[in-house]
Amino acid sequence: GQNIDQPTEMTATEGAIVQINCTYQTSGFNGLFWYQQHAGEAPTFLSYNVLDGLEEKGRFSSFLSRSKGYSYLLLKELQMKDSASYLCAVLDSNYQLIWGAGTKLIIKP
């Protein structure tokens, strides 16, 4: 079967750094996405990794290791508005997105 695992919930402090991990077992791999989803809203695209390594985009970075079936999303200089769910999704061999259940990130002042 196909499976995406990420922690259910994390808590961090405003101004700090947090790393959200994602591990996957899928039938094929054509890339990994991170989406941000605020409560009651639609997911919005954050990053796409298809090659190993780190992709940096402002305060957000995403890392991929295909051999380990592992990715993380790194958020720096946390702001209260970063409180949201972060969803990891893998594009499988059929180019279908397999979604994780999301990690709810709570930012405390």
Add this chain to the structure above:
Amino acid sequence: DAMVIQNPRYQVTQFGKPVTLSCSQTLNHNVMYWYQQKSSQAPKLLFHYYDKDFNNEADTPDNFQSRRPNTSFCFLDIRSPGLGDAAMYLCATSRDDAISYEQYFGPGTRLTVT
């Protein structure tokens, strides 16, 4: 701005009363998706279209139907909503090429069944 639009944002229907959710897009993407998402769960793919080629997920209940009359519009019909169908319904689009597989989401329709 190019975008994905869903109407209505909030829909209340009665148990067993048919309801239709709509989605339109100005991105000219040829792939459209309907997802169901319940609280704290992953989005669950119900259907997707490559142009007019309809693809039904194996575990999508028969109670759910979809129509795509043209590139811009897609509809989700729930023939006899049950209490378990209360959820957020997300429409998304993507290009069908090797340049980008990003899915662009509409704001969602939150369905309540009374």
